[in-house]
Amino acid sequence: GAGVSQSPSNKVTEKGKDVExxxxxxxxxxxxxxxxxxxxxxxxxxxxFQGNSAPDKSGLPSDRFSAERTGGSVSTLTIQRTQQEDSAxxxxxxxxxxxxxxxxxxxxxxxVT
Amino acid sequence: xxxxxxxxQALSIQEGENATMNCSYKTSINNLQWYRxxxxxxxxxxxxxxxxxxxxxxxxxxVTLDTSKKSSSLLITASRAADTASYFCATVNFNKxxxxxxxxxxxxx
Numbered sequence: 001g002a003g004v005s006q007s008p009s010n011k012v013t014e015k016g017k018d019v020e021x022x023x024x025x026x027x028x029x030x031x032x033x034x035x036x037x038x039x040x041x042x043x044x045x046x047x048x049f050q051g052n053s054a055p056d057k058s059g060l061p062s063d064r065f066s067a068e069r070t071g072g073s074v075s076t077l078t079i080q081r082t083q084q085e086d087s088a089x090x091x092x093x094x095x096x097x098x099x100x101x102x103x104x105x106x107x108x109x110x111x112v113t
Numbered sequence: 114x115x116x117x118x119x120x121x122q123a124l125s126i127q128e129g130e131n132a133t134m135n136c137s138y139k140t141s142i143n144n145l146q147w148y149r150x151x152x153x154x155x156x157x158x159x160x161x162x163x164x165x166x167x168x169x170x171x172x173x174x175x176v177t178l179d180t181s182k183k184s185s186s187l188l189i190t191a192s193r194a195a196d197t198a199s200y201f202c203a204t205v206n207f208n209k210x211x212x213x214x215x216x217x218x219x220x221x222x
Binding site for chain 2: 099101
């Protein structure tokens with residue numbers, strides 16, 4: 001079946017603009033995660049959804065970052081007033097249960113100029 | 114940090130040799146998972162080992178877990194050029210996944 005799909009794959013935006021990143025998880029996966037990966041680095045946790053609720057938002061770096069998930073499926077990560085330090089690859093992953101293996105999308109590469 | 118930390122940061126070997134990567138962590142875990150990432154792609158799950166298991170095999174992969182030392186190792190036997198990638202361990206405690214910064218493996222043909 002289809003894997004995790006993220007769009008857009010690349011996004012270049014000017015500093016100060018808002019961006020929306022989209023994640024389509026695997027059908028039936030109740031858990032959804034967003035991570036951020038800077039060049040050559042590990043993964044920085046941003047937010048975790050179980051169904052439509054987000055019991056763990058502890059990784060969001062500032063109030064410019066928000067995320068939502070609707071219908072227990074698609075999720076959007078919104079970054080307002082983007083800054084250059086927001087430039088990174090944003091990865092989404094979904095799983096069947098909270099400690100099951102994660103299935104990752106290929107990410108959105110965000111460049112803030 | 115609660116993250117798993119991989120060692121070494123980079124490893125370069127010849128095709129056919131074995132590659133060993135280590136992961137150390139600090140928290141209690143439900144399980145520990147290893148992932149692989151090719152350049153420009155997302156991570157792909159390789160193998161999961163539960164906290165009550167000591168060793169697990171999958172094809173050319175062998176994973177060990179020592180919960181008393183809070184460490185794990187991933188062995189890739191008879192490496193191939195196609196194994197060139199970054200490898201990450203993830204320590205898992207219920208819904209929390211903690212990833213290290215990875216080991217970059219280069220397998221020379």
